[in-house]
Amino acid sequence: MFSRTLAADLPAHVGTTVRLAGWVHRRRALKSVTFLVIRDRSGSAQVVVATTPPLTEETVIEVTGQVVANPQAPQGVEVINPEIRVLSEPTRRPPFDLYRPTIPATLPTVLDNAAVALRHPELKRRHEIAAASVKAFRSALDTRGFTEVHTPKIVATSTESGANVFELDYFGKPAYLAQSPQLFKQILVGVFERVYEVGPVFRAEPHDTARHLAQYTSLDAELGFITDHRDVMAVLRDVVAEMAQAVGLRVPEEIPSIDFAEAQAMLHKDEPDLAPEDERRLGEWAKTTHGSEFLFVTGYPMAKRPFYTHPAPDDPAKSNSFDLLFRGLELVTGGQRLHHHADYLAALRDEAPDYRDYLAAFAHGMPPHGGFAIGLERWVARVLEVPNVRGTTLFPRDLHRLTP
């Protein structure tokens, strides 16, 4: 049997006989002829059949036929004189038409029927964008001397933030799902200097919002031997630039930056944190003033950042931390971390014993370091302007959703 041709490669095969394989995406019966649209991983191809075959949508078939040019057909080619072999027949009709430009169903219906909804080309493409983004993230960091690591997702203490943690039964003892690889990636700066991890993180998020999930994919990086958070921001800029390039976007050479206090003044706010509405307004400001869809906000109050945050040397109430907003939404959080053992003991006080293994890294000498974490699903949602992060997650998990 000669080898299979993908739909996207058809134009290179005009005048030859090919074997296609895929799903019946759509049937269009005209007066004298029927068009079968075959969908495969690369795209779709038009097959011309004389009599309408008894094939419903989503039947898996192989088609052997001749490729001919037809300016009216998609890609300018179609397959004629097909021999069709059925590989697998569906036993149920899809709950919506997959050939419509967008799925004619609500988000919950789409999510409930993910096994078939994800076959829609637009939904599939979201996850190809995710894959291309992750590939660029890794490639950018590999080039810069980072080592990929894999850290435990089951941890002994609900340390990083006591709330919003999932508890599990670990051989009869309580344990928790890791909310981030933060503590591990810092320990590993002591080993590899520069590390990254792409993996699931877990938040027992008690609120139903368009931007929170109980599990998401975190793109984490951490690097040692920095001067301060600006070295982390420089690496992050380059990483995001490569991710953006991979999906057809552009990041400015230098991402504009605003100090938290300036942002507060501009927004006439005095709360020590930014609400989603504030981020949206800052995003508009960056776009208007700097022509940038990206904006760094630096110098958040120490009070609002986690215990491992490094203070600003000239103002201990301010932190050497940053958020990166993309299109008016927080995409990345990062900063410089404490690196002296004594500073951790002072920051943690009575809680220090809970962090014994983490503190060991600092007791044994750690360089100045910092890092950042990018939420993958959030990134793709912003890139494609998908309003709900569930729409860029293959099988989302939230307060109400544990299946499929």
Place this chain on the structure above:
Amino acid sequence: MFSRTLAADLPAHVGTTVRLAGWVHRRRALKSVTFLVIRDRSGSAQVVVATTPPLTEETVIEVTGQVVANPQAPQGVEVINPEIRVLSEPTRRPPFDLYRPTIPATLPTVLDNAAVALRHPELKRRHEIAAASVKAFRSALDTRGFTEVHTPKIVATSTESGANVFELDYFGKPAYLAQSPQLFKQILVGVFERVYEVGPVFRAEPHDTARHLAQYTSLDAELGFITDHRDVMAVLRDVVAEMAQAVGLRVPEEIPSIDFAEAQAMLHKDEPDLAPEDERRLGEWAKTTHGSEFLFVTGYPMAKRPFYTHPAPDDPAKSNSFDLLFRGLELVTGGQRLHHHADYLAALRDEAPDYRDYLAAFAHGMPPHGGFAIGLERWVARVLEVPNVRGTTLFPRDLHRLTP
């Protein structure tokens, strides 16, 4: 401040002044001079100091000095006339000397002190081998049209195998940690045809063995439009060949293969499964007879394979499945899966309702497909001949170990 030079790059800088940064790996005080060995992510460098500085091992320092050739020094170069700046001082001595060729401590001591033990160059190297292997795994599959995916680690039912599953509290309802991405990756063949995932899997493994962990990193792949399991084996061969090449090993063009029944006969066994000792003997046989460290065992009895396994067309008691042994140990399990909805209903019977969302994929038409899963830590353990898989895991989790 001029830019930092890595230890491994020193030979290119003879005759210039450089800035090194890293950890004091070792101090060697001779009669008239002291050698400081500085360790960084790239390797180590010798620094010559006139008087022994009061720096203990693992102090984090910056060294500015001149690079001179010295045939007696490591890499043929050393740094003289150094100016040393301390970035961070350890508050505790390491529990073992990191500069010895191997860490002089037992495995439990090493694991208990992972934060500092992993800094040992040999231990660090294991995880660089892991990173290089995963990179090759992805690259091999990217080239072959696979899409990377990220699937849920929290699932609603303890389906795949009822035993050895971790239960957690999911917003007040019971849920489970996924033992593999098996069901998701099959569903996703319906979307992308070819998918892979690198991620954690969880087994509540009640036994303490040298080859089992409660969490490990699974390299999973699944592909559609195959003829049978041999197409899966061909892709696996190429993937493992690229992984092996990345770490300096070779995989034969064609990996030798033995049928399960032949293996049984050769081993004079009649149990329907292979024990570790059997695998070891088969590994020796493959090495002696075929000069290969890799061996496929095919045609396992259906009775010993999971419900989604595709039977052999000519013998329904045998399966279209395989294991790949590497150096006498099972490294990979894989095979062709069922793809007709009706076959799943027959295989699952009363349990079918528990698999509703998974079965939806088959109800909507699925191509013949199959896949495999490689255990990353096990791979690295075999490559480097580390006897216990805990030795190739950054922070292992097992029956007794939940920290660091």
